[in-house]
Amino acid sequence: MAANIRFKLNTGAEIPALGLGTWKSEPGEVARAVSHAISVGYRHIDTALCYGNEHEVGQGIREALATGKVKREELFVTTKLWCSFHARVEEGLEESLKNLGLDYLDLFLMHWPLAMNPKGNHNIFPKLPDGSRDIDHSHSHVTTWKSMEKLLDTGRVKAIGVSNYSVPYLEELLPQVSVVPAVNQIENHPSLPQQEIVDFCKKAGIHITAYSPLGSTGSPLFTAEPIVAVAQKRGVSPATILLSWHIARGSSVLAKSVTPARIEANRTDLIHLDDSDMATIAQYCDQLAATKGFQRFVFPPFGVNFGFPDKL
Numbered sequence: 001m002a003a004n005i006r007f008k009l010n011t012g013a014e015i016p017a018l019g020l021g022t023w024k025s026e027p028g029e030v031a032r033a034v035s036h037a038i039s040v041g042y043r044h045i046d047t048a049l050c051y052g053n054e055h056e057v058g059q060g061i062r063e064a065l066a067t068g069k070v071k072r073e074e075l076f077v078t079t080k081l082w083c084s085f086h087a088r089v090e091e092g093l094e095e096s097l098k099n100l101g102l103d104y105l106d107l108f109l110m111h112w113p114l115a116m117n118p119k120g121n122h123n124i125f126p127k128l129p130d131g132s133r134d135i136d137h138s139h140s141h142v143t144t145w146k147s148m149e150k151l152l153d154t155g156r157v158k159a160i161g162v163s164n165y166s167v168p169y170l171e172e173l174l175p176q177v178s179v180v181p182a183v184n185q186i187e188n189h190p191s192l193p194q195q196e197i198v199d200f201c202k203k204a205g206i207h208i209t210a211y212s213p214l215g216s217t218g219s220p221l222f223t224a225e226p227i228v229a230v231a232q233k234r235g236v237s238p239a240t241i242l243l244s245w246h247i248a249r250g251s252s253v254l255a256k257s258v259t260p261a262r263i264e265a266n267r268t269d270l271i272h273l274d275d276s277d278m279a280t281i282a283q284y285c286d287q288l289a290a291t292k293g294f295q296r297f298v299f300p301p302f303g304v305n306f307g308f309p310d311k312l
Contacts, residue, residue, distance in 0.1 A: 002270035009182045010205045019044030021254030029258040034060025048080035054099035078107040086115035089147035109163045113141035185209040208251040226284035240269040248273040
């Protein structure tokens with residue numbers, strides 16, 4: 001099965017190709033979704049401190065482990081250091097481990113290459129009087145990364161990586177650090193293939209994990225003629241084609257759902273796309289770039305601080 005594929009990280013560890021995403025999952029549904037996903041074969045679970053659901057993710061993991069059908073070492077658990085913890089990295093790790101109820105993480109990502117005021121008016125989303133995010137412009141993401149490197153010696157983090165990094169940020173980071181990120185988790189789908197960063201990371205030995213792989217809710221990708229054509233040819237849904245596309249590119253992919261049947265289908269329906277399928281989708285990406293341009297669906301309130309769309 002395509003869902004059983006694993007990709008080798010630069011640490012030597014393996015990351016399952018398919019992961020369960022938990023961003024924007026409703027409170028009260030996350031634990032059940034995580035537990036069910038693990039019960040039907042998922043071994044890769046993704047969350048983040050700022051999602052506000054690490055407690056429920058941890059509950060779902062414990063429920064799955066309690067069945068005795070899966071061991072902790074068989075799971076690959078990822079969470080992320082939030083922006084307001086850039087100056088207190090160890091504290092951020094401890095907060096997430098406590099929330100999850102775990103002794104270690106398989107992967108700890110820097111959520112964004114930007115620091116927020118750690119002493120602001122909110123622990124997670126500090127704001128200035130005008131309502132904008134309280135950004136700490138004096139703190140470099142390189143400094144944050146060097147603090148994250150030290151976590152590897154504690155045994156509480158198996159690998160570290162980044163998220164939402166563009167080529168300029170990686171070009172700034174890599175010459176100054178000792179550890180190359182194991183993963184770069186980015187928004188990725190045919191409407192935003194980000195080929196430049198995908199190619200850069202491949203050359204640097206950094207694995208790509210795709211989030212928002214279907215685009216937006218009610219995504220036009222579901223009805224895009226080339227996607228539908230490949231889906232009809234292979235006898236699966238457009239959603240299955242979009243998820244399978246990432247794995248065929250060599251990326252792991254996060255499929256988000258809290259519906260048991262959809263969680264199962266996202267795994268069991270995955271297929272191996274052939275060269276013809278990939279060429280059809282590549283041509284579609286090229287057409288989008290030439291006509292409508294690519295579309296980013298995840299644009300944080302502090303996006304202007306990243307120079308969107310110039311720097312990311």
